Amino acid sequence: MRTFIIVFTIIVSTTLQAQSPYEKGMNKAFELWGSQKPDEAINLFERIGRAEKDNWLPFYYAAQVHIITTFNIKDANEIESRLKKAQGFLNESRTFSKENAEILIMEAMLNTAYVVYNPSVNGPLLSAKVEELYRKAKVLEPENPRATLYHAEWKMGGAKFWGKDPKDFCPEVEKAILYFEKAKSNDIPFYPSWGKDQVARIQQNCK
Amino acid sequence: MKFTLTLVFILFLFSVKAQTTISGNVSDSSGNPIPGANIYLEGTYDGASSDENGNFTFTSSETGQQILTISFLSFETFTLVEDVSKMINLKIKLKEDVNSLDSVILNAGTFAAGDNSKAAVLTPLDIVTTAGAAGDFIGALQTLPGTSNNEEDGRLFVRGGDANETNIYIDGLRVFQPFAATTNNIPTRGRFSSFLFQGTNFSTGGYSSEYGDALSSVLLLNTIDEPDQEKTELQFINVGLGGGNTQKWGKNSLSINGFYLNLAPYQEIISQRIEWIKPYESLSGEAVYRHKFNNGLLKVYGGLSYASFDLIQDDINTPNGFNFGLKNRNLYMNSTYNGTLGNDWKIATGLSFANDYNDIGFEDTDVKDVENSFHLKLKLRKRFSNRFKLSFGMEQFLNSFSEDATSPDFGEFNSKFENNSTAVFTEANIFFSKKLAMQLGVRGVHNTLLNNTKVSPRASLAYKTSSKSQISLAYGDFYQAPQQNILKFDTDLEPEKSSHYIFNYLYQNNGRQLRAEGYYKTYKSLVKFDTEIPEFDSNFTNLGDGYAAGVDIFWRDNKSIKNLEYWASYSYLNTERDYRNYPNRATPNFATEHSLSLVTKYWISDWKSLLSTTYNFGSGRPYNDPNESVFQNKKTKTFNSVNFSWAYLISQQKILYFSVSNVLGFDNVFNYQYSNTPEMNGNFARQPVRPNADRFFILGFFWTISDDKNDNQLDNL
Numbered sequence: 001m002r003t004f005i006i007v008f009t010i011i012v013s014t015t016l017q018a019q020s021p022y023e024k025g026m027n028k029a030f031e032l033w034g035s036q037k038p039d040e041a042i043n044l045f046e047r048i049g050r051a052e053k054d055n056w057l058p059f060y061y062a063a064q065v066h067i068i069t070t071f072n073i074k075d076a077n078e079i080e081s082r083l084k085k086a087q088g089f090l091n092e093s094r095t096f097s098k099e100n101a102e103i104l105i106m107e108a109m110l111n112t113a114y115v116v117y118n119p120s121v122n123g124p125l126l127s128a129k130v131e132e133l134y135r136k137a138k139v140l141e142p143e144n145p146r147a148t149l150y151h152a153e154w155k156m157g158g159a160k161f162w163g164k165d166p167k168d169f170c171p172e173v174e175k176a177i178l179y180f181e182k183a184k185s186n187d188i189p190f191y192p193s194w195g196k197d198q199v200a201r202i203q204q205n206c207k
Numbered sequence: 208m209k210f211t212l213t214l215v216f217i218l219f220l221f222s223v224k225a226q227t228t229i230s231g232n233v234s235d236s237s238g239n240p241i242p243g244a245n246i247y248l249e250g251t252y253d254g255a256s257s258d259e260n261g262n263f264t265f266t267s268s269e270t271g272q273q274i275l276t277i278s279f280l281s282f283e284t285f286t287l288v289e290d291v292s293k294m295i296n297l298k299i300k301l302k303e304d305v306n307s308l309d310s311v312i313l314n315a316g317t318f319a320a321g322d323n324s325k326a327a328v329l330t331p332l333d334i335v336t337t338a339g340a341a342g343d344f345i346g347a348l349q350t351l352p353g354t355s356n357n358e359e360d361g362r363l364f365v366r367g368g369d370a371n372e373t374n375i376y377i378d379g380l381r382v383f384q385p386f387a388a389t390t391n392n393i394p395t396r397g398r399f400s401s402f403l404f405q406g407t408n409f410s411t412g413g414y415s416s417e418y419g420d421a422l423s424s425v426l427l428l429n430t431i432d433e434p435d436q437e438k439t440e441l442q443f444i445n446v447g448l449g450g451g452n453t454q455k456w457g458k459n460s461l462s463i464n465g466f467y468l469n470l471a472p473y474q475e476i477i478s479q480r481i482e483w484i485k486p487y488e489s490l491s492g493e494a495v496y497r498h499k500f501n502n503g504l505l506k507v508y509g510g511l512s513y514a515s516f517d518l519i520q521d522d523i524n525t526p527n528g529f530n531f532g533l534k535n536r537n538l539y540m541n542s543t544y545n546g547t548l549g550n551d552w553k554i555a556t557g558l559s560f561a562n563d564y565n566d567i568g569f570e571d572t573d574v575k576d577v578e579n580s581f582h583l584k585l586k587l588r589k590r591f592s593n594r595f596k597l598s599f600g601m602e603q604f605l606n607s608f609s610e611d612a613t614s615p616d617f618g619e620f621n622s623k624f625e626n627n628s629t630a631v632f633t634e635a636n637i638f639f640s641k642k643l644a645m646q647l648g649v650r651g652v653h654n655t656l657l658n659n660t661k662v663s664p665r666a667s668l669a670y671k672t673s674s675k676s677q678i679s680l681a682y683g684d685f686y687q688a689p690q691q692n693i694l695k696f697d698t699d700l701e702p703e704k705s706s707h708y709i710f711n712y713l714y715q716n717n718g719r720q721l722r723a724e725g726y727y728k729t730y731k732s733l734v735k736f737d738t739e740i741p742e743f744d745s746n747f748t749n750l751g752d753g754y755a756a757g758v759d760i761f762w763r764d765n766k767s768i769k770n771l772e773y774w775a776s777y778s779y780l781n782t783e784r785d786y787r788n789y790p791n792r793a794t795p796n797f798a799t800e801h802s803l804s805l806v807t808k809y810w811i812s813d814w815k816s817l818l819s820t821t822y823n824f825g826s827g828r829p830y831n832d833p834n835e836s837v838f839q840n841k842k843t844k845t846f847n848s849v850n851f852s853w854a855y856l857i858s859q860q861k862i863l864y865f866s867v868s869n870v871l872g873f874d875n876v877f878n879y880q881y882s883n884t885p886e887m888n889g890n891f892a893r894q895p896v897r898p899n900a901d902r903f904f905i906l907g908f909f910w911t912i913s914d915d916k917n918d919n920q921l922d923n924l
Contacts, residue, residue, distance in 0.1 A: 022252075039243040039256065044254075051247075082280070128436050163812070
């Protein structure tokens with residue numbers, strides 16, 4: 001009996017201590033991204049996505065790393081191939097989660113990256129699409145802080161271009177702050193919760 | 208002791224689940240290491256990224272046969288099925304992905320515009336903001352090299368070919384009457400509103416075997432797959448009014464638009480050289496419905512238009528001029544389905560139908576004609592791999608034409624014919640590597656009216672000479688049935704034939720593009736007749752021939768000057784042909800030896816204005832002077848025109864637009880008309896053929912109403 005209890009304890013504690021391979025993998029991928037190894041992070045997210053088979057999150061993050069990476073690249077070919085790849089990941093992500101506000105927001109960011117990279121060509125081509133993506137995301141989740149914040153930033157950019165006051169959208173940023181505070185931590189591990197640290201940067205427009 | 212043993216045994220189980228090491232090296236086909244490749248066992252968490260030297264190593268507890276996958280941006284994904292224990296010291300060579308952005312492009316002869324094509328020379332905005340184009344998508348194409356500017360006609364004259372040698376397709380289906388009905392010396396416009404299209408491919412030669420019945424060129428227009436959002440658009444212009452609306456619901460969307468054009472008020476103010484009895488008036492409407500299926504997209508397009516005008520045309524042989532009046536009604540329907548069939552098969556099929564009715568008054572002669580045309584098409588495409596794709600298809604054209612002419616001189620005259628043809632085509636697309644690609648095609652056509660069958664081969668080859676440049680070659684044979692104005696009198700003829708030989712050089716570097724193309728083109732079996740114009744008693748033969756040779760240069764630069772985009776085109780054309788009633792080979796009036804266009808677009812953000820200018824130059828056009836012994840050996844003076852447009856964005860959704868053509872008022876002459884009979888001194892008198900007015904002004908207000916309040920019509924102007 002005693003033996004049994006000890007063995008049982010050992011087994012239980014091992015499983016408790018050890019994270020699931022999924023959690024371990026995801027944590028490792030975020031760590032790689034954090035330590036300036038975006039491509040290794042993307043590779044790991046992709047591997048997890050393929051192993052998990054029905055989880056939209058790894059592909060979502062693989063796309064996000066690609067998109068964020070393009071903001072620091074000059075080479076047109078690399079930007080385009082990364083964004084193309086990111087779109088592929090988002091499409092895979094969507095097959096596991098159809099009506100998902102977070103994926104729509106990420107797709108809006110992807111299209112924003114196209115506009116940033118070549119405004120004169122992609123601006124007129126994609127502006128309406130970006131709007132529509134944020135609009136759809138807000139229909140699905142009216143209080144999504146990322147949709148509110150980044151939509152406000154996008155509109156501020158538009159206002160600056162048209163010589164209008166970007167401050168008009170500051171109340172939206174305030175709302176986003178409120179939504180960030182209200183946002184309950186999601187039961188699903190690694191559910192998107194990023195963006196709060198960008199509030200200060202975007203609020204620069206409100207001074 | 209027993210306990211210890213048990214514990215040791217259990218711990219052993221946990222720590223040592225037999226681990227196998229998987230290792231190897233990833234390189235490209237020439238042995239250069241690929242860092243950052245993703246290597247993993249499919250369906251597991253086990254994997255790694257390759258290091259700077261392309262090496263990778265990781266462990267796995269999997270056993271037996273597994274799938275190892277190696278993937279990397281712009282390379283084809285590699286898979287290896289093997290026992291895990293043998294996956295050690297692997298040497299993996301990845302093949303380049305020929306679909307990646309830096310691959311060679313098969314582009315000889317082609318200008319892509321508007322879509323996301325790598326070889327795109329114009330953006331959608333360019334097509335409509337080019338000064339002088341006045342919202343007509345054909346106008347912007349006339350600033351591309353290979354076209355001869357024939358301002359008095361408005362259609363596309365490509366590489367020594369006349370306007371009938373270019374065919375227009377919407378979503379792969381033939382448009383039978385793409386241009387508004389008009390008469391001599393009154394320029395026409397495209398019938399279709401530019402805002403329905405998202406991509407344009409303009410081929411000035413050597414095009415795919417999917418298209419036929421055009422000796423010189425095809426223009427391929429693609430309608431929008433999915434509109435971005437619901438919106439209403441209103442247009443108020445000094446010559447007309449228009450509106451459009453787009454709705455989306457579920458997997459459906461519907462766009463409709465209408466336009467009413469009336470030149471009468473405008474012509475009251477701006478004097479015209481022509482005496483208009485009833486100025487040009489037209490009413491047109493279009494609708495596009497789209498439905499998304501799980502594996503495909505259905506589009507149904509319909510357009511209906513009415514147009515009429517009546518005028519007195521100057522004519523040196525008729526002192527009071529002659530009267531020409533026209534009423535036209537045109538219906539065009541086009542429905543297509545594009546989808547996937549699984550197993551890398553794709554299907555594209557569709558049907559287009561046109562009904563065109565003209566009521567023409569020509570002095571005392573009254574002509575009524577009706578033309579019904581159908582085009583049915585089915586195309587299948589199989590992707591065997593990224594490197595080899597095969598497509599084949601079949602199409603049927605049905606065309607019936609009937610005409611009733613009544614005149615006090617000859618009573619009533621009827622003519623009618625049915626011009627049907629069946630075509631099959633196939634094309635293989637082969638990428639040998641990222642640097643070398645080839646397209647081979649063949650097209651066979653049987654025409655029941657002319658009762659003959661013609662086979663035409665097409666080929667093109669492209670080779671990438673450096674990361675920024677490539678060369679390509681294209682060859683093709685092209686057949687085209689004689690035009691309606693000949694077939695109505697004689698159907699015992701052969702199709703006309705041309706052959707194209709094209710050499711293309713392309714240089715692209717970060718917002719700058721240079722494209723230079725040299726070509727040689729031969730014409731055979733051109734239709735000749737022995738009267739001034741085709742008539743019922745003319746003798747028609749296929750004895751005409753000709754050639755065209757030239758160089759087209761295109762340069763575009765979006766980067767060198769901030770906020771300024773510009774492009775420049777130059778074409779050199781040397782062509783002669785013996786056709787129609789020519790006594791010998793000569794250069795026709797529509798062919799200019801040197802053509803130059805310079806288009807600039809400057810964005811002034813403080814004024815929220817887009818200023819565009821277009822300068823067009825054409826060397827003198829040949830004309831025939833009957834006072835000379837040699838046919839067609841005189842040239843008009845050079846053609847010059849500076850066009851200007853200004854789009855001012857009042858707010859994000861309201862645009863004020865102003866444009867004027869030929870700002871500097873150059874007095875252009877296109878041709879000369881000579882008297883049929885000499886004067887007393889034996890000389891033939893002449894009068895110049897000039898534009899109907901030197902300048903054309905457009906003033907418009909464009910208003911878009913949408914939920915998000917930031918879309919506008921700048922891309923439709």
